Amino acid sequence: MEKTRALKGLKYICITITNVSGNKSRVKTRFCYTQLLKKRLYKIKKDFLMALLQHVGRYSLLMYQTFSVPQRWKLFLKQTWIEIEKLGADSLQITLIISLFMGAVMTMQIQMNIENPLLPHYTVGLVTRDTLLLEFCSSILCLILAGKVGSNISSEIGTMRISEQIDAMEIMGVNTANYIILPKISGFVLFIPFLVICSMFCGLLGGYFVSLFTDLITPSTYIYGIQYSFVPWYVFYSIIKSVIFAFIISSVSSYYGYYAYGGALDVGKASTNAVVNSSILILLFNVILTKILLT
Amino acid sequence: MIQLEDLHKSFENKDVLKGISTIFETGKTNLIIGQSGSGKTVLLKCVVGLLEPDSGDIIYDERRLASMDKKERTFLRSELGMLFQGSALFDSMSIQDNVLFPLRMFSELSDSDKVKRAKYCLDRVGLNDAYSLFPAEISGGMQKRAAIARAISLNPKYLFCDEPNSGLDPLTSIKIDELIMDITQEYEMTTVINTHDMNSVVTMGENIVFIHQGEKEWEGNKEELFHSKNQKLNEFVFASKFFQKATDKIYKE
Numbered sequence: 001m002e003k004t005r006a007l008k009g010l011k012y013i014c015i016t017i018t019n020v021s022g023n024k025s026r027v028k029t030r031f032c033y034t035q036l037l038k039k040r041l042y043k044i045k046k047d048f049l050m051a052l053l054q055h056v057g058r059y060s061l062l063m064y065q066t067f068s069v070p071q072r073w074k075l076f077l078k079q080t081w082i083e084i085e086k087l088g089a090d091s092l093q094i095t096l097i098i099s100l101f102m103g104a105v106m107t108m109q110i111q112m113n114i115e116n117p118l119l120p121h122y123t124v125g126l127v128t129r130d131t132l133l134l135e136f137c138s139s140i141l142c143l144i145l146a147g148k149v150g151s152n153i154s155s156e157i158g159t160m161r162i163s164e165q166i167d168a169m170e171i172m173g174v175n176t177a178n179y180i181i182l183p184k185i186s187g188f189v190l191f192i193p194f195l196v197i198c199s200m201f202c203g204l205l206g207g208y209f210v211s212l213f214t215d216l217i218t219p220s221t222y223i224y225g226i227q228y229s230f231v232p233w234y235v236f237y238s239i240i241k242s243v244i245f246a247f248i249i250s251s252v253s254s255y256y257g258y259y260a261y262g263g264a265l266d267v268g269k270a271s272t273n274a275v276v277n278s279s280i281l282i283l284l285f286n287v288i289l290t291k292i293l294l295t
Numbered sequence: 296m297i298q299l300e301d302l303h304k305s306f307e308n309k310d311v312l313k314g315i316s317t318i319f320e321t322g323k324t325n326l327i328i329g330q331s332g333s334g335k336t337v338l339l340k341c342v343v344g345l346l347e348p349d350s351g352d353i354i355y356d357e358r359r360l361a362s363m364d365k366k367e368r369t370f371l372r373s374e375l376g377m378l379f380q381g382s383a384l385f386d387s388m389s390i391q392d393n394v395l396f397p398l399r400m401f402s403e404l405s406d407s408d409k410v411k412r413a414k415y416c417l418d419r420v421g422l423n424d425a426y427s428l429f430p431a432e433i434s435g436g437m438q439k440r441a442a443i444a445r446a447i448s449l450n451p452k453y454l455f456c457d458e459p460n461s462g463l464d465p466l467t468s469i470k471i472d473e474l475i476m477d478i479t480q481e482y483e484m485t486t487v488i489n490t491h492d493m494n495s496v497v498t499m500g501e502n503i504v505f506i507h508q509g510e511k512e513w514e515g516n517k518e519e520l521f522h523s524k525n526q527k528l529n530e531f532v533f534a535s536k537f538f539q540k541a542t543d544k545i546y547k548e
């Protein structure tokens with residue numbers, strides 16, 4: 001009914017326009033195509049918005065269910081400790097390795113790209129330090145951890161969902177979101193500042209090794225550079241950002257895992273979606289937080 | 296006793312349950328039988344509250360599920376025990392911890408009493424040598440028994456089993472059936488079993504509900520089952536040639 005009415009309206013508009021212009025067929029065809037394209041785009045936009053709203057709504061409800069008082073504090077604390085070990089401590093190794101090498105590479109790149117003789121040599125240390133503190137140790141590290149921790153969380157919860165373990169808990173009367181998700185979020189959010197500080201230290205150490213084992217820069221100049229004009233706020237800024245990113249990674253991945261359905265293939269899809277969307281949200285919030293905290 | 300009143304459930308315009316009304320009696324093993332895709336699992340999930348029916352009501356001993364608030368539902372859930380098709384044991388926990396889980400969450404017993412209760416339940420299902428093993432380290436039959444032990448750990452009033460024999464050999468299936476029957480009588484529970492295994496039907500069918508394409512087609516017990524003139528029921532019951540021959544032989548004798 002609505003479709004017929006819309007088509008009649010479209011036809012009427014086409015006829016009116018052609019009568020005004022005089023050039024019948026060309027204008028009519030062009031106008032109809034534009035209308036169809038507009039309609040299609042409107043539908044795509046509408047579908048996208050509806051899907052987005054649906055995700056936001058379901059995510060909000062899940063978080064509301066998650067952030068309630070634990071049914072058993074003893075079990076919650078035990079689970080949180082396990083998650084700190086699994087999500088946090090187990091990520092320490094990769095964090096240290098990546099930070100060390102990134103710090104070393106960054107120092108070399110900066111030294112090799114500084115051609116201006118007016119710039120002092122200690123600039124290498126200064127730029128390395130600020131890049132590490134401002135971006136690498138929070139944003140880039142969290143993007144890397146979104147892959148490791150995010151896929152771990154979503155695949156674990158997704159497998160629990162499809163093997164009916166979550167249903168079994170619900171039958172017992174357990175608040176599953178609170179029991180499964182809250183320890184993961186709190187464990188990872190609590191441990192991330194430690195990872196960030198270790199990453200800062202290792203990144204700077206990587207640069208120091210470059211100064212020690214190559215002739216690009218002397219160790220004393222590098223150390224002077226990393227101490228020069230130091231802003232302590234950058235460390236806190238990095239930690240604040242990483243805490244928010246850790247929340248995004250753990251909650252978004254839990255959301256995709258919790259609502260997974262089907263089989264092993266769907267758990268894989270949920271895992272991929274979790275990593276992709278966490279990464280996008282991290283990048284988006286990086287811009288927002290930088291604007292709020294640094295300007 | 297659990298009473299179902301005109302239950303309807305549909306998924307995306309597909310009617311899965313079309314007005315099912317029946318009574319599951321206390322102290323009996325109540326069976327829901329039917330072909331794959333007939334709506335048995337959806338019915339069981341509606342009864343335990345994992346799915347919300349579109350219309351109709353479920354009455355647990357004069358307590359209507361639809362009019363219960365969150366607190367009452369949580370209390371009711373502490374009275375339910377469920378055995379899932381794939382056992383649904385928690386992978387990250389040992390067998391003993393699996394049985395201890397509901398006790399740790401809801402029981403006010405001391406820690407030592409909880410462990411005693413878990414061990415008693417595991418001994419009751421014959422798993423006294425598997426306390427410290429993990430679900431991946433035991434057989435399918437043992438997993439089912441562990442799941443039964445977990446389901447009965449809180450002394451439930453209602454026990455639900457979704458295809459308890461799937462994936463098990465006939466001998467282990469019989470053992471599981473016998474265990475469920477014994478436990479039902481021992482604890483005076485209302486047990487509802489979802490199955491399409493005819494051996495289980497013959498062993499345990501004290502009250503049988505046959506579902507066909509989302510509708511209740513027939514209701515009775517195992518004695519009445521073989522004398523029924525319901526064509527759809529007979530097609531389902533005598534689908535196996537082995538079973539057909541066996542019953543023919545009995546009738547001839």
